[in-house]
Amino acid sequence: MERLQKIGLNFSATVLLTAAAFFPANAGNPIIANQGVNDPHIRIFDGKAYLYASHDKSARNETFVMEDWQVWSSDDLVNWTLQSTLHPDQTYLRAQPDFTSAWATDVAEKGGRYYWFFSEANRQTGVVVGDSPVGPWRDALGKPLLTEDLTPTHEYDPGLYSEGDDRFIIFGVWDYYLARLGEDMISLAEEPRKMDIRGARGPYTFTTGTPFDGKLTDDKPFLHKHGDLYYLSWGAFYATSKNLYGPYDYRGAVITEASFPTGLSQPTWPTGPQQGRHGSFFTWHGQTYFAYCDISQSGNRYFRDTFISYVHYRSDGSIAPIRVDLTGVGEYRASSGPIEAEEFFANSGFSKRERADASNGFDVVLDGAAGELTFPNIGGLGGKDTIVLDMKGAPALPFKLSISRKGASAPIASHQLEGANRWRIPLGALGDSESLIIRLKREGQGELALDRIGFE
Structure with missing residues (x-):
């Protein structure tokens, strides 16, 4: 949730709100x-993706009107189903019948139970408990877990982080505080610690003399880990550390001018397209994603959508700028050109690797003897019958390639190849949409790196 509600101009909505129900979207x-599904935090439980989100009430909103929290689920990141809604009167907020500030939220699992933390505007954070990722939910405390007098910051926008048997909560605006949760998950096991971020930046450029001078970060803190680095992010910006409690060093932003190859950078928030990007990182089937707020479709900062983009880590631990587009993830459009291999939906046996050239791109490299990559929902294949594989370099070693439809027992193509960096493999007539699995098996020594795939 964006705390500075009165900065700059409002945009009029250009879309109509349709009623949410228990149907796939x-x-x-x-x-x-x-x-109006926004402030997305996506968690993977038992092989399914769950989106815990805030909910802007109407495309006609002229301020933040958010009357409930929602849980959506998906098996593929493409088709989403509304599973449950948490209303303020199901929590300690029942004493406020006109409550419209159901701000950002996140969830963590422990011991087979699910703990859903929610913001009471920019003041306090409560928690409800359920026996499944979608509830039903009950307020185990009957009062806030994080009270407004707990720390010098505002106790809202909770982000949950899990490591081993421990669960942590991070929260705040301008300054962030981190605390380990108690074994019961509805208490704090320690005093919250202020996070030190060296060189922090954000979407704001306050001048000297404002109340926020020197506090250039944002709200919406989130923690995740990749390799041996912890990533503390606030919207589009992030810092890294080798220690969970820091200190953290500012590294940059995942949204830059390079993020908009097909447009979508306008309309935006008053300080530009890096503002208002409340988001979360998650990893599933070997792929990492960033889910975040966007207003390019509504034009209204008070009626936000959720976008998801692929995340690629460079060798130095920094994150390459994400691509913000309408294609999204988990589906592909053959008419838009080749599919970058690193944008797989599922991966077994491959690693992403940053290219050494000036392209700022990535390849996928076979780690062991065999591996497979899954690309579901490839659209626009009608009239095409050939797959084109671009390898990085020209592997001299022999390798075996097979291509299968997802769920099929036999491949539609199987070949032994060597000595070239581009292969055109006949597949036979393809349907307009296909879900394909590419398998590579090493039969000699040397590197196998796949750059991209296309169709003719």
Whole structure:
């Protein structure tokens, strides 16, 4: 949730709100169109993706009107189903019948139970408990867990982080505080610690003399780990550390001018397209994603959508700028050109690797003897019958390639190849949409790196 509600101009909404119900919603980005689903935190439980989100009430909003929190689920990041809604009167907020500040939220699992933390505007944080990722929910405390007098910051925008048997909560604006949760998950096991971020930046450029001078970060803190680095992010910006409690060093932003190859940088928030990007990182099937707020479709900062983009880590631990587009993730459009291999949906046996050239791109490299990559929902294949594989370099070693439809027992193509960096493999007539699995098996020594795939 964006705390500075009165900065700059409002944009009029250009979309109509349709009623949310228990039905699938799908189509690229935004992942759930015209529903006001925002502040996304996506968690993977038992092989399914769950989106815990805030909910802007109407495309006609002229301020933040958020009356409930929602849980959506997906098996493929393309098709989403509304599973449950948490209303303020199901929590300690029942004493406020006109409550419209159901701000950002996140969830953590422990011991087979699910703990859903929610913001009471920019003041306090409560928690409800359920026996499944979608509830039903009960308020185990009957009062806030994080009270407004707990720390010098504002106790809202909770982010949850899990490591081993421990669960941590991070929260705040301008300054962030981190605390380990108690074994019961509804208490704190320690005093919250202020996070030190060296060289922090954010979407704001306050001048000297404002109340926020020197506090250039934002709200919406989130923690995740990749390799041996912890990543503390606030919206589009992030810092890294080798220690969970820091100190953290500012590294940059995942959204830059390079993030908009097909447009979508306008309309935006008053300080530009890096503002208002409340988001979360998650990893599934070997792929990492960033889910975040966007207003390019509504034009209204008070009626936001959720976008998802692929995340690629460079060798130095920094994150390459994400691509913000309408295609989204988990589906592909053959008519838009080749598919970058690193944008797989599922991966077994491969690693991403940053290219050494000036392209700023990535390849996928076979780690062991065999591996497979899954690319579901490839659209626009009608009239095409050949797959084109671009390898990085020209591997001299022999390797075996097979291509299968997802769920099929036999491949539609199987070949032994060597000595070239581009292969055109006949597949036979393809349907307009296909879900394909590419398998590579090493039969000699040397490197196997796949750059991209296309169709003719």
